[in-house]
Amino acid sequence: MKKIRILIIEDNNDIRESTAEILMLGNYEVFQAENGKNGVELATQYLPDVILCDIMMPELDGYGVLHLLGKKTETAAIPFVFLTAKTERIDIRKGMEMGADDYLTKPFDDVELLNAIETRLKKRELQKSLYSESLDKLDNLLNNNKGLEELTKVISERKVRQIKKRQVIYYEGDTVNGIYLVITGRVKTFKVANDGRELLTGIYKPDEYFGVAALLANENYHETSEAMEDTSLCLLPKDLLEPLLNKYPSVASRFIKLLANNVLDKEEQLIQLAYHSVRKRMADVLIRLISNQELTSGASLLTISRDNLAAMAGMATETVSRILSDFKDEELIERKGSQILILDHSRLQNMKN
Numbered sequence: 001m002k003k004i005r006i007l008i009i010e011d012n013n014d015i016r017e018s019t020a021e022i023l024m025l026g027n028y029e030v031f032q033a034e035n036g037k038n039g040v041e042l043a044t045q046y047l048p049d050v051i052l053c054d055i056m057m058p059e060l061d062g063y064g065v066l067h068l069l070g071k072k073t074e075t076a077a078i079p080f081v082f083l084t085a086k087t088e089r090i091d092i093r094k095g096m097e098m099g100a101d102d103y104l105t106k107p108f109d110d111v112e113l114l115n116a117i118e119t120r121l122k123k124r125e126l127q128k129s130l131y132s133e134s135l136d137k138l139d140n141l142l143n144n145n146k147g148l149e150e151l152t153k154v155i156s157e158r159k160v161r162q163i164k165k166r167q168v169i170y171y172e173g174d175t176v177n178g179i180y181l182v183i184t185g186r187v188k189t190f191k192v193a194n195d196g197r198e199l200l201t202g203i204y205k206p207d208e209y210f211g212v213a214a215l216l217a218n219e220n221y222h223e224t225s226e227a228m229e230d231t232s233l234c235l236l237p238k239d240l241l242e243p244l245l246n247k248y249p250s251v252a253s254r255f256i257k258l259l260a261n262n263v264l265d266k267e268e269q270l271i272q273l274a275y276h277s278v279r280k281r282m283a284d285v286l287i288r289l290i291s292n293q294e295l296t297s298g299a300s301l302l303t304i305s306r307d308n309l310a311a312m313a314g315m316a317t318e319t320v321s322r323i324l325s326d327f328k329d330e331e332l333i334e335r336k337g338s339q340i341l342i343l344d345h346s347r348l349q350n351m352k353n
Contacts, residue, residue: 003029006117007048009039009065010083011057015106019052019083022110023117036060040068043075050120052104055084066100079120083108101162123162161233163187169225169233176214176221178237179255182206185231189223190311200311203228203289212255215241228308276353281313282323283351286333288312290342302340 006028010016013034020030031046033039036053037060043051051069055062062082069075082103101123104116160183163169169180172191180187182204189202189210201223204210214221215238245255276284289312290300309324310317324340327333332348334341342348 003027004050004121005029005031005046005048007031007033007039007043007046007051009033009036009042009051009053009057009062011035011054015054015083019113022113026114026117028117036062036065039065043069043078044072047074048078049124050079050081050117052081052083055082079124081116081120161235163227163231163233165227165229165231167227169227170211170221172221172224174221176211176219176238178235178241179209179211179215180225181234181236182208182210183232183234186228187225187231187233188228188308188311189225191223198307198311199314200308203312209255216245216255228304278313278315278319279323279326280351280353281315282309282320282327283332283348285309285312286340286342287345287349290345300342300345302342303338304340305338 006023008016008019008023008030010019010032011034016032016034020032023030031042031048033042036057039051039053040060042048043065053062053065060068062084066080069078069080079101082100083106084103085106101120102116104112163185169187170177184206187204187210188200189204190198190200192198202210210225211221286302289302289304306317306320306324310320313320324333324335327348328335332342332344334343
């Protein structure tokens with residue numbers, strides 16, 4: 001049976017050798033690199049199953065290693081774990097936003113190390129099954145046109161990014177780097193008003209894309225995106241996706257259709273903000289949130305924060321609380337913390353303005 005391969009990229013000899021010893025005792029095949037440049041060469045040559053990489057190194061630091069390996073098709077999807085003595089949140093966040101899968105803060109013990117490796121390997125197997133399901137649905141989306149094979153190849157070769165709840169994926173004004181596909185979890189997009197209030201512009205669930213408008217318009221992102229819960233994403237990079245859109249008009253037309261539907265939804269949202277009462281707007285938001293859910297015995301359960309409801313309805317959080325209390329008194333809903341149980345779909349849908 002072939003051993004699982006681990007590559008350690010670490011300039012500190014003691015840390016590198018002790019880490020390698022622990023992994024070899026765990027029956028892993030271990031490769032060692034004393035700097036980032038050598039690490040990139042070994043990763044390309046041996047294609048390890050997991051890469052452990054220090055951040056601060058001479059010649060080429062960990063960020064540079066991750067960037068270079070992410071550009072290579074054969075190494076882009078290898079699970080990447082940072083080893084770092086730097087505990088500041090900004091350093092950890094930078095690594096995760098660049099595509100790292102996890103981090104270990106030095107010093108770490110053998111249990112932490114082995115658990116991190118096993119977790120990454122288990123998640124890699126789970127991601128393979130999730131990819132398979134997503135690609136089956138993508139097959140239906142593209143109706144077996146000639147661009148499907150190339151597009152699915154692009155997706156299957158990309159790494160699934162793990163995004164923590166409330167982690168920002170990109171900010172309004174950031175340079176567009178591609179289109180995101182939600183594998184698991186939920187993502188919201190929003191704009192921030194001058195007074196600091198959020199206006200929620202979209203919620204995206206598994207097998208849905210976001211960032212499409214910016215890519216097609218070749219402009220910076222027009223809104224900020226953030227994970228509403230622990231989420232996994234696949235980034236379809238701009239430099240890989242644009243040639244497919246240009247080569248296969250049928251693929252481009254599908255993404256244009258997704259964009260058009262999104263525009264129509266936002267137009268409806270603007271009409272509601274302009275002309276509907278706060279009660280009607282809240283009822284419409286609740287109906288919109290459950291529109292893609294199957295009703296069970298006439299009821300649906302939503303999990304959404306008061307702040308996100310306020311952002312979707314364009315009102316203050318205090319107003320949201322008051323209206324939801326009124327709806328509860330009227331036996332339209334039940335509330336359980338951040339969960340809302342819809343009791344009377346028909347009355348909410350037909351609420352007068």
